[in-house]
Amino acid sequence: MKHIIERAQIYQALKAGIKKTGVVLPGDVKRALHQAIEKETGPAGKVLRFIAENLESAERENMPMCQDTGMVVAFVEMGDKVEIKDAFIDDIIHDAIADAYEEGYFRKSVVEDPLNGRKNTGNNLPAVIHHELKKGSDLKISLMLKGFGSENCSRLAMFKPTAGRDEVIESIAKIVVEAGGSPCPPTILGIGIGGTMDYAAKLSKKALIRELDDSHPDPYYAQLEDDILKRVNELGIGGGGLGGDITTLAVKVEKFPTHIAGLPVAVTVNCWADRKTIVELKGKDN
Secondary structure, eight states, rough: OOEEEEHHHHHHHHHHHHHHHHOOHHHHHHHHHHHHHHHHSSSHHHHHHHHHHHHHHHHHHHSSSSOOOOOOOOEEEEEEEETTTTOHHHHHHHHHHHHHHTTTOOOOOOOSSSSSOOOOOOOOOOEEEEEEESSSEEEEEEEEEEEEHHTOOOEEEEETTTOOHHHHHHHHHHHHHHHHTTTTTEEEEEEEEEHHHHHHHHHHGGGGSSOOOOSSSSSHHHHHHHHHHHHHHOOOOGGGSSSSSSSSEEEEEEEEEEOOTOOOEEEEESSOOOOOOEEEEOOOOO
């Protein structure tokens, strides 16, 4: 039996979620930011307070929290029993993005061709959409508005399988050092380990959807997240690159099996504006 989810239901939920996430920082990220303000003893403390004030102004005025309103990255998890009548899911997502960006006065930042002419599409489309088919009658769409000041600092490393835990941690610390103040720290790091080159990069994006104050279900990787966070905060880069104790608010790792001959490690660097929203809908019996 198929379970129906109406186009309008998906569209409205997505549009509302996108408009909100461009203006209001998710609660877990706000908590991490305010905890950083309390802990910061370096000169970057003032930067963190300015960020908090900016967030209050954005909410009060219902305006985007940053001029770079990002490129949308979507993860679609659709149950095998779900049916969307007379509509294609990617079209619904694109319609919601275009209308949310127009109604929310979000900057349109996507160009048609990455190299030839770079003409703006005028509607922030297309989005980068990843699909995963699952068992069940639910639809889950996780979205992030990914800014490119931080995206430009993201990196991928292809290690030999002999590389150890410490080497991976130091490679991530090196990426953070090279980025400096460019990604508007304090940052949030999404780490993808395993799979293939492309899949590790996908995992690193998906990691950024997680709640910042959760723990990885695998104790080994929960400890790895803590150790990476401690290491990068020892670098002293601080908010805005001005020096301080808090360079990164959180580190989130996603892992996947890989080939015996390799160890892909992808790092997606995100600024403090970890703009994410999750829409979950349940199909109705047909």
